[in-house]
Amino acid sequence: MDLARLKAETATEHTATEETMPLMSTSLTVEDYIQVLRRLYYVVRAWDDWSDAHVPADLLPLLQNRRRAPLLQADLDTLGWKTSEGSPAALRYAVQTMDDTAVPGDPRAVFLGRMYVMEGSTLGGQYIARHLEQQFRLPHGVGNSYFVGYGEQTGERWRQVREVLAALPDEDAETVIRSAKNMFELFGEAMRSELSIS
Numbered sequence: 100m101d102l103a104r105l106k107a108e109t110a111t112e113h114t115a116t117e118e119t120m121p122l123m124s125t126s127l128t129v130e131d132y133i134q135v136l137r138r139l140y141y142v143v144r145a146w147d148d149w150s151d152a153h154v155p156a157d158l159l160p161l162l163q164n165r166r167r168a169p170l171l172q173a174d175l176d177t178l179g180w181k182t183s184e185g186s187p188a189a190l191r192y193a194v195q196t197m198d199d200t201a202v203p204g205d206p207r208a209v210f211l212g213r214m215y216v217m218e219g220s221t222l223g224g225q226y227i228a229r230h231l232e233q234q235f236r237l238p239h240g241v242g243n244s245y246f247v248g249y250g251e252q253t254g255e256r257w258r259q260v261r262e263v264l265a266a267l268p269d270e271d272a273e274t275v276i277r278s279a280k281n282m283f284e285l286f287g288e289a290m291r292s293e294l295s296i297s
């Protein structure tokens with residue numbers, strides 16, 4: 100499928116999601132930042148769990164070592180927010196929502212549409228990580244490990260995802276785009292929600 104089309108058709112959703120996270124602002128406070136991390140936790144954790152449960156067998160190697168909810172927990176911990184594993188009920192709700200809102204269509208295309216969003220977020224994450232280091236004088240990767248993500252491997256890991264997406268037949272494009280929009284929406288909802296790790 101055409102990846103330029105995927106990017107173009109989800110650009111509005113990207114901007115809308117980005118706008119829910121005021122992370123690049125020079126007036127960002129640690130409290131604002133903690134709030135963003137807390138809100139991100141359940142949606143990222145729900146993706147980690149949903150993707151484990153729904154990964155098509157041939158994509159298992161691609162999915163390996165991409166779980167990022169533990170990084171959010173580590174960052175919250177570093178910033179003095181002593182987290183538990185979170186509320187089991189809130190996590191069940193987030194996982195259920197991820198299940199319930201999955202768009203219809205070929206499961207592989209649905210999976211990859213969502214994965215596109217999760218993995219694409221590691222790109223902007225690089226800029227965000229650098230900004231957070233300057234803003235809060237954080238040592239590299241301490242308190243911002245979620246946004247540092249794969250660090251120097253980011254480009255290569257993104258290339259691997261793009262390769263699999265690009266190999267999808269054009270007839271899957273609609274499903275991938277709809278699934279990506281759905282994932283952006285889940286992120287936006289999480290940022291507006293009261294449901295955050297405590």
Ligand code: HEM
Pocket residue numbers: 102105106113116117120121122123215216217218219220221222223224226227282283286
């Ligand atoms: C403050 C928040 C954000 C900023 C500043 C930001 C910034 C960026 C930037 C600069 C790129 C292009 C990077 C490159 O091509 O090297 C990018 C790509 C991308 N971002 Fe974000 N982003 C943010 C939040 C998010 C979130 C929350 C998600 C997903 C939930 C997301 C998903 C994506 C995707 C999928 C791409 C890849 C687009 C493509 O090339 O097809 N971003 N972002």
